[in-house]
Every structure is written in C-alpha cells, then in structure tokens.
Amino acid sequence: MNTMMLWLPLLLLVPVFLLGWWRQQQSRNAGWVDVLWAACTGLTGVAMAATGAGDPWLRVLVAAIYAVWFGRLSWHLWRRIAGHPEEGRYVHMRAWAGERSGRVFLVFYLMQASWVWLFALPAWVVSQGQLPAPLLMVLGVVIVIMAWVGETLADHQLARFRATPGHRGKTCREGLWRYSRHPNYFFEWLHWFAYPLLGASAPGGEWLWLAPAMVFVFLYFVTGIPFTEQQALRTRGEDYRRYQQTTSLFIPWRPKP
DSSP: OOTHHHHHHHHHHHHHHHHHHHHHHHHOOOTHHHHHHHHHHHHHHHHHHHHHSSSSSHHHHHHHHHHHHHHHHHHHHHHTTTSSOOOOHHHHHHHHHHHHHHHHHHHHHHHHHHHHHHHHHHHHHHSSSOOOOHHHHHHHHHHHHHHHHHHHHHHHHHHHHHHHHTTTTTTOOGGGGTTTTTTTHHHHHTTTTHHHTTTSSSTTEEEEHHHHHHHHIIIIIIISSSHHHHHHHHHHHHEEEEEHHSSOSOOOOOOOO
C-alpha cells in the first residue's frame, strides 16, 4: 500500500488553493472556488485510484467514476460562472466580512482544499480492495448512472428555466424541481452510496458508509442547502416562500397542495 499517495495530494492542494485565493483577490469573484473544488476532487480521486494496491479493474472503474462525475460537474460550474458577476451568496459573504474579507476567504479556500482531500478518500479506500460480489458491483454502477442522469437533468432544467426571458426573480418549478427544491444536491448525495458497495472487500471498507453520511451533513447543514435557501429568499422573496411551503426540501416527493 503506497501511503505516500494518500498524503501527497493534500500537500499539493494547499498551494493550488492559495493560488486560487490570490486570483479571487484580484478578480473579486470567489465563485471560481467551486470549479476548483470539483476539478481537484476529480483529479485527486483519479490519482488515488490509479496508485491503489487493489484489483486493477476496480481501480479503473473508480477512476472513471471520479473522472466522469467531477468532470461533468466542473464543466457545468465553469459555464455557469465564466463571464458572469460573482454569485449572490459570495457577494453576501464578502459584504458580511467587510474589511476582513481577505482573511475570511483565505480560511474558506484552505477549508476547501482539505475537503477535496476528504472527498477523494473513498477512491483511495476502494482502490485497495478486490472486486466485490457481482450483485454489489452492479448495484454500485447502477446507482452512479442513475445519480449522474438525475443531476445532469436537474442542472439542465434549471439552466433552461433561467435562460428563458421573463423568468428573472421567479422560481423554477419544472421537471425535477417540481418535486424537490434541491434535486441536484439529492443526486449528488445518492451517488456516494456507490462507494461502500464497490469497496465492500477493501480493508476498512465498512468506513465507506460514512461517505454518504458526511455528504448529507455538508449538503443539508453546512455549505449546500442553507446558503442556497438564504440566497433564494434574498432574491426571490415571497415567490420562494410559497415554493418552500409546497415542495420537499431535499428528497423528491409529491408537491403539497
């Protein structure tokens, strides 16, 4: 087991995110941290899977999942941010920090670097094991495909809604957004259930069940839903409050009357 490849990415990520922090200080657009996080998570996961000591086919599969999942996410975030002003949640964060914004964003960027390493750890654990039972293998792959299709569809539906003239200040209730206020986050969470299934035979594979639990905590309580909900209320007001009253917060479900 090559433990150097477990810790080396963390050492490399710190200067990368320091450079990203310096760039946002010049551009005054912190939104690029999302692109940086997604791209680095994908690359780190691929590197960890490629250098694992387990079954070669399993390592290839895990590397492919990280490359495809986070590659799509990086591209989606790039198109959303490139050529646009800083997103409202970061504008609000910058205004809240005031003169301390440089230090606040420095800490925020370094936290993102540590989270990249944390979210790449499942690739490391799975890549130390052997191929799981066929049923677990198929179930893990099916979950990834379902989650990838769901998140891609949700992102496409929201982008199409926002691009339609006259929808400014209104809330998307089309497609998957009719059944969940955050379907993209739901499918992001769903895909993390694949790793404990694929890593069932890996040493310490039982710890992989912490991955979906950790992602749920991050999305539900820390960086995902709370910030998005607050920003939606600031920009869409009463329309979003009505949406909150009728639509499930996270898990897609039938709308309330």
